[in-house]
Amino acid sequence: MKHHLTELFTHALKQVAPEHTGLSFEISRPKQAQHGDFSCNLAMQMARPLRGNPREIAAQLLNALPSSPYVEKAEIAGAGFINLFLTPAAKQQVAKQILGLGINFGRSALGQGKKIQVEFVSANPTGPLHVGHGRGAAFGMSLSNVLDAAGYHVTREFYVNDAGRQMDILALSTWLRYLDLNGIHVALPANAYQGAYVRDMARLIQEAHGDRYVHQPTAILDSVPAHEEDAEGHLDALIANAKKLLGEDYAYIHNFVLTEQLGDGRNDLTEFGVLFDTWFSEKSLFDSGLVERAVTTLEKHGHLYLQDGAKWFRSTRFGDEKDRVVQRENGLYTYFASDIAYHLNKFERGFDRVINVWGADHHGYIPRVKGALTALGVDAERLTIALVQFAVLWRGKEKLPMSTRSGNFVTLRELREEVGNDAARFFYVLRKSDQHLDFDLELAKSQSNENPVYYIQYAHARICSVLAQWGGSPKALADADAGSLTGKHELALMSSLADYPGIVESAAKELSPHLIAYYLRDLAGEFHSYYNAEQFLVPDEALRHARLMLISAVRQVLHNGLTLLGVGSPEKM
Numbered sequence: 001m002k003h004h005l006t007e008l009f010t011h012a013l014k015q016v017a018p019e020h021t022g023l024s025f026e027i028s029r030p031k032q033a034q035h036g037d038f039s040c041n042l043a044m045q046m047a048r049p050l051r052g053n054p055r056e057i058a059a060q061l062l063n064a065l066p067s068s069p070y071v072e073k074a075e076i077a078g079a080g081f082i083n084l085f086l087t088p089a090a091k092q093q094v095a096k097q098i099l100g101l102g103i104n105f106g107r108s109a110l111g112q113g114k115k116i117q118v119e120f121v122s123a124n125p126t127g128p129l130h131v132g133h134g135r136g137a138a139f140g141m142s143l144s145n146v147l148d149a150a151g152y153h154v155t156r157e158f159y160v161n162d163a164g165r166q167m168d169i170l171a172l173s174t175w176l177r178y179l180d181l182n183g184i185h186v187a188l189p190a191n192a193y194q195g196a197y198v199r200d201m202a203r204l205i206q207e208a209h210g211d212r213y214v215h216q217p218t219a220i221l222d223s224v225p226a227h228e229e230d231a232e233g234h235l236d237a238l239i240a241n242a243k244k245l246l247g248e249d250y251a252y253i254h255n256f257v258l259t260e261q262l263g264d265g266r267n268d269l270t271e272f273g274v275l276f277d278t279w280f281s282e283k284s285l286f287d288s289g290l291v292e293r294a295v296t297t298l299e300k301h302g303h304l305y306l307q308d309g310a311k312w313f314r315s316t317r318f319g320d321e322k323d324r325v326v327q328r329e330n331g332l333y334t335y336f337a338s339d340i341a342y343h344l345n346k347f348e349r350g351f352d353r354v355i356n357v358w359g360a361d362h363h364g365y366i367p368r369v370k371g372a373l374t375a376l377g378v379d380a381e382r383l384t385i386a387l388v389q390f391a392v393l394w395r396g397k398e399k400l401p402m403s404t405r406s407g408n409f410v411t412l413r414e415l416r417e418e419v420g421n422d423a424a425r426f427f428y429v430l431r432k433s434d435q436h437l438d439f440d441l442e443l444a445k446s447q448s449n450e451n452p453v454y455y456i457q458y459a460h461a462r463i464c465s466v467l468a469q470w471g472g473s474p475k476a477l478a479d480a481d482a483g484s485l486t487g488k489h490e491l492a493l494m495s496s497l498a499d500y501p502g503i504v505e506s507a508a509k510e511l512s513p514h515l516i517a518y519y520l521r522d523l524a525g526e527f528h529s530y531y532n533a534e535q536f537l538v539p540d541e542a543l544r545h546a547r548l549m550l551i552s553a554v555r556q557v558l559h560n561g562l563t564l565l566g567v568g569s570p571e572k573m
Helices: 002-016 042-050 054-064 088-104 131-149 165-181 196-209 231-246 248-271 282-287 290-300 335-348 360-375 412-419 421-428 441-445 452-470 474-478 488-509 514-533 541-564
Strands: 038-040 071-077 081-086 115-119 153-160 278-281 304-307 310-313 324-327 353-359 383-388 391-395 437-440
Touching: 002 038, 002 042, 002 054, 042 054, 042 081, 054 071, 054 081, 081 088, 088 474, 088 488, 088 541, 115 131, 131 153, 131 353, 131 383, 131 391, 131 412, 131 421, 131 488, 131 541, 165 196, 165 231, 165 248, 196 248, 231 248, 248 412, 278 282, 282 290, 282 335, 290 304, 290 310, 290 324, 290 335, 310 360, 324 335, 335 353, 335 360, 353 360, 360 383, 391 441, 412 421, 412 441, 421 437, 421 441, 421 452, 437 441, 452 514, 452 541, 474 541, 488 514, 488 541, 514 541
Parallel strands: 115 153, 115 353, 153 278, 353 383, 391 437
Antiparallel strands: 038 081, 071 081, 304 310, 310 324
């Protein structure tokens, strides 16, 4: 309907001001129902170039507006808005359209098949995923689904940080726990990984290899500074000694803990309905020489300088607060260097657009990454960063902790086991991603109207129950005449159903899957009101079929929207 109304006003614009046919304008839903079904701001947009009064221009547009079987009346309101009131027939066609399209209702060609990569979660494989990671997972997967529905070719990617210091810390932590199991006691540093999963991995290594990796404390602690004096230096020295003492065996321990934690995370995400097309290894960037190539290219184009033996990227030229090291004086590349290479690789793979889903604490990282892309000759506008605030988990009035290294956190798996996948997926996307989210465990488990996922799923189950009681053929509904659907609840429901494709497109344009969640909650509310106000299995066959057709359409849209959010559509509750 928006497309139809846009065509009408485009025709009127050509008649009133043919020299301004390129003007953009909006067709939108008024906030209050008494102001019509749609409102157009074209007269307001024309006022400046025509140097005219918006209300007078609106009158000219109305005179030039072609007649439409779907527009009952149009009137000027406020400073020059044109409000449009649709005929019942315009609204009544939507239910039949929905049943005809089924799961494809709401899909569009907005993206024109453009290739988009969405990289999300990308958590260090140093421990179980916690509830903070869960929000990025739910948001990233829902966003990918929405973009896919809007006609983009989407690749979902997880960046595996398998080449950095955090993995060395996990390998060391596991080895020290392994030594402890073998009677060799070296204090585990407070800034190492403390969780029970570390001891579990150590036990697996001991069961498989006995005392093969045992070394004595004097060698392990050789030249290691006191933890109290230099905590990070203490940790780095222990790692260096572990690599020296274990030799080639260090690679086994490193790969073992990586495989264990990456596998656990992959299984957890799969069970959560979060699937990736690509698991991209950071280590591969070094093995392929891409990190070296990226740094060399920056240096060749004058974007690096040497200071204190290290190579620095001039990121202040691109809006960063300070320049950044890409290669240390010892020749080792920084995390930033591998990130530069990774983003270069993304665009070399041919993506039209790249979307990174990052935690909000990475906000300051944006200028340096975009600056590096610009320096490499890549249009940085093709990279979008979607920031996600970490969720804060509450049990009643108790705030639950989420510290990974201390091992004191609630895992995503524990959350899913307690509230279920559906509630977890829905609650995570119930707010705009960059807004603070308090996750209320008790609310997520409640079977009440205050629990939005229960409220929506209950609407779907209610419709299934009515249709089961009826027991008729779906073909009878597809051929039903919607002409009798003139009640206020029916007209409101049909208007809402017609909005769904536009909501999906808006969610894709704004990278905001929460718009789907809001819409489904409102649609469920309108259905429950209709359910409480009217009978569906009435004696009049034509009216019965029309109402059942309408609620079948509601069921389909609820299912389509919940599917985009990764939430189930139960037939019974």
